[in-house]
Structures are given as C-alpha cells and as structure tokens.
Amino acid sequence: MVSLFAPAQIEMFSEAVMGTVEKTISxxxxxxxxxxxxxxxxxxxxxxxxxxxxxxxxxxxxGRQGITMLVVPVSSIKTD
Incomplete structure (x- = not known):
C-alpha cells in the first residue's frame, strides 16, 4: 500500500528542554x-x-517529528 503522507519533518528546538520518562524508551x-x-x-x-x-x-x-518528541539520554544503562 502506498502512503499518501510523507513523514513529518524533524523540527529541532533552539534549546533542549528536560523531560521525564513516563514509559521506558530503548x-x-x-x-x-x-x-x-x-x-x-x-x-x-x-x-x-x-x-x-x-x-x-x-x-x-x-526536537520533535510530528507529535513525537526526540530525546537524548542524560544518564542510562547500556544494553550491552
């Protein structure tokens, strides 16, 4: 099936904002x-x-892509 919509453009924020994880991200x-x-x-x-x-x-x-926020870990555990 062919998608009629292109993926949303990535919009980078001029300054990062802090967020709190509500559902685990990997x-x-x-x-x-x-x-x-x-x-x-x-x-x-x-x-x-x-x-x-x-x-x-x-x-x-x-930043964000559509309504999805793009995040960078501050401190985390490596999966390896």
Missing part, C-alpha cells in the same frame, strides 16, 4: 515523556542509541 521501543506541561510519544533522536531509559529518568528533549 533503541527499538519508543516510549513516552512528560515535558512542556504535557505527555508525548517519544523516541531517541539517534537511532543507534544503545541504552535504555526507564520510568522517572530525565532526558533532554532536543
């Missing part, structure tokens, strides 16, 4: 964050990020 699993006073779907900005961020951990929110 390399192959998008999650959810609370930032800017609301809850958002979230995934890692770098697709090769090999860490896991767990509930209540803090992440940097550096």
């Amino acid at each position: 390399q192959n699993q998008p999650g959810r964050v609370k930032c800017l006073g609301s809850y958002w779907p979230a995934r890692f900005y770098h697709s090769n990020c090999d860490v896991i961020v767990f509930i209540d951990e803090v992440v940097k929110v550096v």
Whole structure:
C-alpha cells in the first residue's frame, strides 16, 4: 500500500528542554515523556542509541517529528 503522507519533518528546538520518562524508551521501543506541561510519544533522536531509559529518568528533549518528541539520554544503562 502506498502512503499518501510523507513523514513529518524533524523540527529541532533552539534549546533542549528536560523531560521525564513516563514509559521506558530503548533503541527499538519508543516510549513516552512528560515535558512542556504535557505527555508525548517519544523516541531517541539517534537511532543507534544503545541504552535504555526507564520510568522517572530525565532526558533532554532536543526536537520533535510530528507529535513525537526526540530525546537524548542524560544518564542510562547500556544494553550491552
């Protein structure tokens, strides 16, 4: 099936904002964050990020793609 919609453009923020993980995020699993006073779907900005961020951990929110926030871990556990 052919998609009629192009993927949303990535919009980078001029300054990162801090967010709190509400649903665990890993390399192959998008999650959810609370930032800017609301809850958002979230995934890692770098697709090769090999860490896991767990509930209540803090992440940097550096941009968005559609309604999905793009995050960078602040401190996490490597999966290897």
